Amino acid sequence: MAALHMSTWDRTARVVRPGARREVVPSGLLGMVIFVGTEVMFFAGLISAFTISKAGAPRGAWSLPAGQVLPLASTAVNTVALFASGALLWIAGRQYRARSPAAAQTLLAAVFLGSLFVMLQGREWVGLIGRGVTLRSSALGAFFYVIVGTHAAHAVAALAGLGVAWWRLRAGRLSYGFFLAAQTFWYFVVLIWPVIYARVYF
Amino acid sequence: MRECISSRIVFISAGLLTAAPASALACAVCALVGTRNNTWAYQAMSAMLTLLPLAMVGATVWWLTRLAARADTERPSATQHVIDHAPLGGAETYSAVAPGGASLALSEGQVRRARAVDG
Numbered sequence: 001m002a003a004l005h006m007s008t009w010d011r012t013a014r015v016v017r018p019g020a021r022r023e024v025v026p027s028g029l030l031g032m033v034i035f036v037g038t039e040v041m042f043f044a045g046l047i048s049a050f051t052i053s054k055a056g057a058p059r060g061a062w063s064l065p066a067g068q069v070l071p072l073a074s075t076a077v078n079t080v081a082l083f084a085s086g087a088l089l090w091i092a093g094r095q096y097r098a099r100s101p102a103a104a105q106t107l108l109a110a111v112f113l114g115s116l117f118v119m120l121q122g123r124e125w126v127g128l129i130g131r132g133v134t135l136r137s138s139a140l141g142a143f144f145y146v147i148v149g150t151h152a153a154h155a156v157a158a159l160a161g162l163g164v165a166w167w168r169l170r171a172g173r174l175s176y177g178f179f180l181a182a183q184t185f186w187y188f189v190v191l192i193w194p195v196i197y198a199r200v201y202f
Numbered sequence: 203m204r205e206c207i208s209s210r211i212v213f214i215s216a217g218l219l220t221a222a223p224a225s226a227l228a229c230a231v232c233a234l235v236g237t238r239n240n241t242w243a244y245q246a247m248s249a250m251l252t253l254l255p256l257a258m259v260g261a262t263v264w265w266l267t268r269l270a271a272r273a274d275t276e277r278p279s280a281t282q283h284v285i286d287h288a289p290l291g292g293a294e295t296y297s298a299v300a301p302g303g304a305s306l307a308l309s310e311g312q313v314r315r316a317r318a319v320d321g
Contacts, residue, residue, distance in 0.1 A: 048247035055243035
């Protein structure tokens, strides 16, 4: 009889009160997580090709033309700016959840540091191109521009997303799902960078 | 018979390649396999590209499962509501009581259909 009661209730619940669909995770965030997964595999493919090519290159052939070296120290400074941007975004997220008015300023600071990273990287590129390091100059140069350039493109896209989030936050129209999606994309950009830096620059 | 031979060929080939893994190494795009360093890089990157998506899919499923379980504990589902069954005046009357106290009467048709399903 208990089974009869439960099944009766279940059917009644469906007929009389259709069960409300519940969202355990915002759709925007879930979509971004899936997208980031594909992007991780994209970068994994690039790094895989880089690693195999580097390991198979003849001795002394894996270098930049005219004895040039990749700018390790200045890129380390850029990396600090990128990590600081990620940390500020994390703080902005906490402030946003706490409905603190300081969230917009913190988010803007995170966008500024992220933009600084991209601009300093661009400055390094200009210097390298001026010294003859181009896509066609060597295999290392080609991999460097493809991998780092792809990361920079992702950084610009993520910064655009964060900029939109900041604009909507100021206007009081920012949804939690959009913020989480933009935050996730930027975390991806921040966290994939040390892997690229360690693999390509050293 | 033909299927049996095909499967034997597959098994024998797999066995040979397992016994002599160098024969299985074939970089389809760079043709650089041959040096010791490159063999190691090829195997390590193959392992990474195999395991990374599995780890990401597994982590995503685990995360979603945890979120769903948390949502379940925070909000009881409809099937957890109390069912009240009491014979009144010689006739069976069925009603369901929601947690808030609101009662929901079940029609005779609904009860009949439930009985038909439950046997």
